[in-house]
Amino acid sequence: MTAQALADYVPDRSLAAKIRRRLTRWQVAAPLSVQPRETYICFTFDDFPKSAADTGAEILDEVGAKGGYYACTGMAGTTGTMGDLFDERDLAPLTAAGHEICAHTESHIDCARTSMKDVLIDIDTNLARLREMGHTLPVTQFAWPYGETSAGLKPALTTKFEAVRGILPGVNNKGADLMQLSAYELDADEASTARAAAAIEAAARNPTWLFVFTHDVRQNGSPWGTTPDSLRRLVRLARDTGANLVTPSRAVQEILGKDPA
Numbered sequence: 602m603t604a605q606a607l608a609d610y611v612p613d614r615s616l617a618a619k620i621r622r623r624l625t626r627w628q629v630a631a632p633l634s635v636q637p638r639e640t641y642i643c644f645t646f647d648d649f650p651k652s653a654a655d656t657g658a659e660i661l662d663e664v665g666a667k668g669g670y671y672a673c674t675g676m677a678g679t680t681g682t683m684g685d686l687f688d689e690r691d692l693a694p695l696t697a698a699g700h701e702i703c704a705h706t707e708s709h710i711d712c713a714r715t716s717m718k719d720v721l722i723d724i725d726t727n728l729a730r731l732r733e734m735g736h737t738l739p740v741t742q743f744a745w746p747y748g749e750t751s752a753g754l755k756p757a758l759t760t761k762f763e764a765v766r767g768i769l770p771g772v773n774n775k776g777a778d779l780m781q782l783s784a785y786e787l788d789a790d791e792a793s794t795a796r797a798a799a800a801i802e803a804a805a806r807n808p809t810w811l812f813v814f815t816h817d818v819r820q821n822g823s824p825w826g827t828t829p830d831s832l833r834r835l836v837r838l839a840r841d842t843g844a845n846l847v848t849p850s851r852a853v854q855e856i857l858g859k860d861p862a
């Protein structure tokens with residue numbers, strides 16, 4: 602799917618779909634087995650636009666934060682509402698700086714409206730394309746496009762990924778679903794920045810695992826992106842709270858007490 606097609610796509614907004622989403626969220630596929638003892642904050646970028654790879658990474662680098670980039674390989678090299686999307690030249694500089702490349706399907710499919718077989722094929726294509734683009738590090742993280750998933754599909758990803766992010770707001774405490782982690786969206790509405798800031802401040806008082814996600818990082822960007830000023834404000838706030846600003850896989854390792862691979 603191109604960036605423009607993404608802009609035009611709207612997931613099912615019917616009442617039945619809203620109920621299904623709620624039931625799906627309740628059906629935890631892989632509960633987080635421990636309560637985080639410190640606060641971990643992951644700044645993440647979906648799809649992902651070049652502005653996230655350059656401006657976004659610069660803002661993280663200013664404070665030594667490491668982020669996650671969920672790459673939809675079918676969008677690579679395209680241009681749309683979010684500006685220019687990443688291409689293979691963006692991958693190595695990000696990982697060299699300590700950021701993480703994560704999976705996000707090849708075709709930006711709505712996984713709730715696609716057969717499980719086709720979803721798994723699309724994910725495998727995504728992983729194969731990343732390798733073809735020169736990314737040879739393990740890809741252990743995934744985000745559901747549009748946040749859409751199903752109760753049947755979530756368990757199928759437990760053997761593919763260590764952790765999977767959704768888009769529903771909230772923090773991730775013991776019992777959170779590793780196959781549908783909550784995340785605060787940062788979009789063009791200034792209220793989203795305030796909401797994420799409040800969550801970061803609350804997380805400083807109660808150790809937890811918190812994701813922030815956005816798309817492009819530009820002045821006058823897309824409705825799904827944020828401005829450099831808003832992102833910088835949040836990243837500095839997060840830094841000032843003393844939270845660990847790490848990649849998603851690093852957060853998994855530290856929360857679960859695993860040795861880094």
Ligand SMILES: [Zn+2]
Nearest residue numbers: 647648746747
């Ligand atoms: Zn996406």
